[in-house]
């Protein structure tokens with residue numbers, strides 16, 4: 001079976017004060033339907049830029065992204081986004097926020113209502129459908145964001161540090177909830193995180209980006225059986241994968257810090 005999502009030589013160079021800054025360089029990636037891929041790497045290595053290119057929010061300056069063979073030229077209903085910031089409408093209820101994503105859909109009123117109800121249950125927000133975002137905890141707000149992203153049934157879910165602002169306990173519960181939702185609804189996930197435990201726990205494959213410019217340093221398969229219990233983080237197989245990734249990221253962080261130090265020294269002396 002061919003890949004659902006392919007990145008072919010994808011690159012992005014920003015113009016910063018007239019100077020080209022390469023954020024992403026020559027990224028080749030093929031992601032299968034229903035695969036869960038985590039992207040990790042040191043700070044500023046281009047993770048969000050890569051995700052935004054796939055989402056059609058940024059335009060690649062080199063290469064091509066294709067979904068089911070069709071080139072990506074902008075945002076589309078085949079992709080849903082969940083960001084770290086709770087980008088909910090504060091003046092709309094939980095159900096209203098989820099329903100809003102279907103505003104332009106051609107589904108009938110009844111179908112829309114059914115979808116909204118389904119996703120309220122899927123993310124465990126039954127009983128809170130008439131609450132406003134201001135009345136919800138951080139984890140609950142992100143559950144609304146997940147429901148809103150999935151309610152129009154995208155083929156690909158793009159997640160940029162979605163649990164980054166949550167406390168460790170809530171974060172763990174959200175990871176388990178996400179895996180359950182992913183298992184129940186056929187969707188391909190591209191998940192950006194700083195947290196290596198999170199990346200390994202969730203993914204079928206972890207992509208480690210090298211720093212400046214963001215190239216793929218390594219792809220690591222996570223052959224751990226599913227469903228994965230929360231305490232799998234102590235499993236020797238899990239620990240071995242985590243150790244490899246940590247070592248890669250450390251190497252890249254050191255490289256980028258030395259680069260930064262080098263440029264400071266040059267400007268100081």
Ligand SMILES: Nc1ncnc2c1ncn2[C@@H]1O[C@H](COP(=O)(O)OP(=O)(O)OP(=O)(O)O)[C@@H](O)[C@H]1O
Pocket residue numbers: 014015016021022023041042043044045046047048049050
């Ligand atoms: N709009 C922009 N204009 C200029 N440079 C940008 C822009 N967006 C990102 N960059 C630069 O591109 C590089 C990659 O940024 P990006 O946000 O993709 O990295 P990241 O890995 O997601 O970072 P973090 O882990 O800190 O969130 C950085 O050097 C950043 O400064």
